[in-house]
Amino acid sequence: DTGVSQDPRHKITKRGQNVTFRCDPISEHNRLYWYRQTLGQGPEFLTYFQNEAQLEKSRLLSDRFSAERPKGSFSTLEIQRTEQGDSAMYLCASRQDLTGRETQYFGPGTRLLVL
Amino acid sequence: GENVEQHPSTLSVQEGDSAVIKCTYSDSASNYFPWYKQELGKRPQLIIDIRSNVGEKKDQRIAVTLNKTAKHFSLHITETQPEDSAVYFCAATSNAGGTSYGKLTFGQGTILTVHP
Numbered sequence: 001d002t003g004v005s006q007d008p009r010h011k012i013t014k015r016g017q018n019v020t021f022r023c024d025p026i027s028e029h030n031r032l033y034w035y036r037q038t039l040g041q042g043p044e045f046l047t048y049f050q051n052e053a054q055l056e057k058s059r060l061l062s063d064r065f066s067a068e069r070p071k072g073s074f075s076t077l078e079i080q081r082t083e084q085g086d087s088a089m090y091l092c093a094s095r096q097d098l099t100g101r102e103t104q105y106f107g108p109g110t111r112l113l114v115l
Numbered sequence: 116g117e118n119v120e121q122h123p124s125t126l127s128v129q130e131g132d133s134a135v136i137k138c139t140y141s142d143s144a145s146n147y148f149p150w151y152k153q154e155l156g157k158r159p160q161l162i163i164d165i166r167s168n169v170g171e172k173k174d175q176r177i178a179v180t181l182n183k184t185a186k187h188f189s190l191h192i193t194e195t196q197p198e199d200s201a202v203y204f205c206a207a208t209s210n211a212g213g214t215s216y217g218k219l220t221f222g223q224g225t226i227l228t229v230h231p
Contacts, residue, residue, distance in 0.1 A: 004158075033218060042121075042204045042221030043159065056216050091158070095217070102147045102166075102208070104219060106158040 002026060004107035006092050012113045013082055020078045021110045025094030032075050033104060034067060036060065037089040046090075049075060050097065082114045117142040119207050121222025128195050129230050136225045138205035139187040145207040148181060148188050149219070153202045162203075163190070195229045202226050 005024045013019050025032050030051050035043035046065070048056040051072035061067075064082075069075040079086055089111050093104040118141040128134050140148075146167035151159035165172045165179045165188065172179050176195075181188040192199055206219040 031217065035219075040224070042119075042206070042224050043219070045218040045220070048216045048218055050216070056218065093219075102217060103149065103161055103164065104217075106151075106160070108158045 004092055004094055004105050006090075006107040006110050008110055009108060010111050010113075012115065014115050015082060015084060017082055018078065018080045019082060019112065020076055021090055021112075023075045023077070023092030023094075023107055025074070025092070026105060027073075028096065029094035029105075030072065030097045031095045032069060033093045033095075034075070034077055035091040035093065037091055037109070038087075043091055046077075079112075082112075084114045087112055087114045117145060117207055117209075117220040119205060119220050119222045121205050121225060123225060124223065125226045125228070127228045127230065130195060130197060132195055134190075134192045134195055134199070134227055134229075136190045136203055136205070136227075137187060138189070138207075138222050139185075140207040140220075141186065142207070142209065143183075143186065144209040147208050147217075148179070149206050150179060150190050151204045151206065151221075153204065153224075155201075159204060192227075195227075197229050197231050200227055200229045 007022045032049040034046040037043040047067050049069040064080045067077045089109045091109045092107040095104045121138045149164035152162045153159045176193045178191040202224045205222040
C-alpha cells in the first residue's frame with residue numbers, strides 16, 4: 001500500500017503526558033497537512049508543510065503543539081502536557097504540488113484519548 | 116477566512132432514491148471543491164471534486180454542481196445503494212498560489228443512511 005500512513009493508530013494517555021504522532025506521506029507528495037477531527041465534525045486544519053518548511057499554522061495550534069518535517073518526507077506532530085480537550089482524531093494528508101493535482105489523500109488517522 | 120456550511124446534517128433515503136447534499140462557502144477566492152466520504156473509523160476518501168472553471172461534473176452515479184455566483188455547490192447521488200451509507204463532507208480551498216496553500220475548510224458533514 002503506497003498511501004499515506006500514520007502511526008500509532010490509537011493512543012491513550014494521561015493528562016499532562018507528551019505524545020508524538022508520525023505521518024508518512026505518499027512519496028512524491030511535497031505538500032503535507034495535519035488536521036484534527038472531533039466526533040461528529042469535519043476535519044479542521046492545523047498546519048501545513050511544503051517540503052520541510054512549515055508555512056502555515058492554525059490558531060487551533062497552541063504552543064503545546066509542535067510539528068516538524070525535517071527532511072521533507074515524514075512529519076511528526078507532538079502535543080506536550082496533553083489535556084482532555086486534545087482528545088480527537090489527528091489526520092494527515094498529502095498532495096502533489098502541481099496545478100490540476102489538488103487532491104489531498106488522507107491517512108487513517110491517529111485516535112488520541114486523554115484520560 | 117473561509118467558512119463552509121453543509122446541509123442537511125442527516126439524510127435518510129430508500130435504496131434506489133436520489134440524495135442531495137448542499138454546501139455554501141464564503142470566500143470568493145476558493146476555486147477547488149472536493150467531496151469526501153468517510154465510513155465509520157475510516158479515513159476520508161475523495162469521491163468527486165470540481166474546480167471553479169466548470170459548473171458540473173459527473174462520475175457514474177455521482178455528480179457535483181457549482182454555482183460560483185451564489186457560492187454554493189451540491190453533491191447528487193442517484194440510484195442510492197446501502198453501501199453509500201456513510202458521512203459525506205464537502206470542502207473548499209483556494210489554490211491560487213501565493214499564500215494560498217490549499218488547506219481544506221470542511222463542512223460539518225452529512226450522515227447518509229440508505230435503507231434496503
